[in-house]
Amino acid sequence: MAEILPFKAWRYNELLDNNIEELTSPLFDVVSAKQREALYRNSINSIHLSVPRSDSPADDAAVLLQDWKDKGILVQDPLPGIYVYYQYFRLPGSDKEYCRKGFICNIKAYDWSERVLLRHENTIPTAVNDRIELLEKTELNTSPTHGLYTDPEFILEPFMDESIKSPLYETEDYQGVRDVLAVIHDHTVIELFLRTLEDRQILLADGHHRYEGSLEYRKKMTSLNPEHTGYEAYNYHLMYLTNSEHDDLRILPTHRVLQQIDMSDEEFLQKLEAYFVITPKEDPYELNEVIIGKQWAFGLYLSGNSYKLRLRPEVHSQISWKFPDEVKDLDLTVMHYFIFERVLRVLREKQRDMAGLSYERNFTACIRKVDTGAARLALITNEVSMEQVKRVCHSGAIMPQKSTFFYPKVICGFLFGSIKEDEFITAPAACL
Template sequence: MAEILPLKAWRYSHFLNHNIEELTSPLFDVVSAKQREALYRNPYNSIHLSVPRGEQPADEAAYLLEQWKEKGVIQQDPLPGIYVYYQYFKLAGADREYCRKGFICHIKAYDWHERVLLRHENTIPSAVNDRIDLLAKTQLNSSATHGLYTDPEFILERYMDESIKSPIYETEDYQGVRDVLAVIHDRDVIQLFMDVLREKQVLLADGHHRYEGSLEYRKRMMAQNPAHTGFEAYNYHLMYLTNTEADDLRILPTHRVLQNISISDEEFLDRLSAYFTIIPKEDPVELNEVIVGKKWAFGLYLSGNAFKIRLKPEVHHLIDWDVPQEVKDLDLTVMHYFVFQQVLGIDPEVQRNYSGLSYERNFTTCIRQVDTGSARLALITNDVSMEQVKRVCYSGAIMPQKSTFFYPKVICGFLFSSIKEDEFITAPAACL
């Protein structure tokens, strides 16, 4: 099913890569304004390609990219390879060190209806348009999206484990995660990776906007090319692939924060009580703990007052969205239907681009925003399980936007991938 290819990555020259820690950057959708400003001060940091500045940011990035190539700031690896990428990390409150194992390659940008690559979240249109423009101007993937394949036999891990013993880079990133990159050049092993993935569907874990940007760019180029073959460089996308069967695949919750609501606190709670059991709590710092393991339960922090709320089971059938049962059963579907639509009157389509709604992974930040008055309320949720993600993907449906936060995030700057024809391996046979 999934066609993957090795790549000849563009990487920082050996004059710079000994300082690789100063050249990497967070993904464009998680980097904070303060982080950005610090990173922009380094003229060679990868953020200049992934989140460019200026009145015409995509044009600025394209110009800078050509300058970097001409001056040898970045150079293309002479041999194609599969790039092995391991991330070693710990979670708050736990002693165990996890290791998420995966590899970076090119994958064909399949349309959703082909059912080869499956999505699980909605996207925000404005963010997709920005990604298309950047890709069209630079013809460069500055960061890999994150995809998932299922292999209970762990066929590829032994080759990745062997490769990672000879790393290209090893550094600690902004998350406190130890990132290690290696590369496989062996012809037979590369072929094995391609063969294994050819039998798989891929679930898109993270990077829906970047992937959809590649998909839309491919459609544009196909329409302009009457001799389209399917092997042109514009058909492909950069992806980091990990095995869903690994125990080190972590998904963290993404909470919702509303800057304001159009009704009083009293009216909000009164409307909410038609659907939820509401239990006041003394201390807001417990809101993420009192809901753990409880279906359709949320923490609510409203104007400085804390509550545990849980959907009354007898009202769940009222969800009339045209989605499969797998989606109706999700906590976030319950939240978006009953709280945002029924209580606050925000239409589902409006929710996707609602300016007063923000998404926050950090629980403490949610509480602080309400305490400081920058937000009116925060809704704290549980995480989504890998099994739930699979069920939704295989059903053909999608979750509410920002449903998952796969941790840790992939970093930018270890490598870049070009989709210029003269810099790309255009057919499987060419790389073996």
């Protein structure tokens, strides 16, 4: 089902004085304002392409990209390859070192209706529009999105393990993660990668906005090209693929923070009681622990007071959204239906652009925002499991926005993927 291709990456010139860790940057949707300012000070950091800062960001990024190519700051690899990418990391409270194994390639930008690439959550429209414009002007994928394929036999891992012994780069990123990149040029091995993926569906783990940007760009270019064949460079998208069967695939929770609500604390709690058992807690820093492993349980930090919320099981059937059971059973569906729609009276279609609603991965940051007055309340949730992601994807439905946080994030700057016709390998046979 999934057509993938090797590619000739654009990478930083090895003769540059900068070390590669000085040139990498976080993805556009996770980079903080403070990180941005520090990274912008390096005139050739990758952030100038991925999150350009100007009045005409997409146009200026295109000019800058061409300038970097002309000056030899970026150089295209002479041979197409599959780029192996390993991330070694630890989680708080554990001494275990995890290793997420995967590889970066081009994949056809399949329409959702084709059921080759499956999504699991909603996107935010303004973010998609930004990505489309940047892609259209630069014809460059500045970072790979993250997709999952299922291979219980682990066919490709031995070849990736061998490749990673001779890395192109090895560095520690902003997350404290050790990132290692290598490349496979062997034609026989590349052919095995292509054959292994051709009968698989892909679940989109991270990068829904960037993927939708590529998808919309493909649709636009297809409509403008009467000679469209399906092999043009604009048909493809840069993706990091990992095996969903691997034990080291980690998903972290994404909490909700609200700046304000139009009711008193007492009224809010009273309305919640119709749906939840509310248990006061002394220590807000234990809210993430008291809900672990409990279905439909949340932590609430409201104006400096802590509560554990647990949905009354008998009200779950009241969910009237036309979703399959796989979605109705999710914690975040319960949160968004009973707390946002029923209590706060914000309809589902309005929640994606709800004023004052933000998403926070860092638990302690949620508490701090309420304590400093930057927010009125924080809703703490459990992580979504890999099995839940699979069930939702295969059901054809989608989760609420910002449901998953696959950790660690890939970084930007190791490589770039061009979709310019004269810089792209389009026919599969030409790659082998």
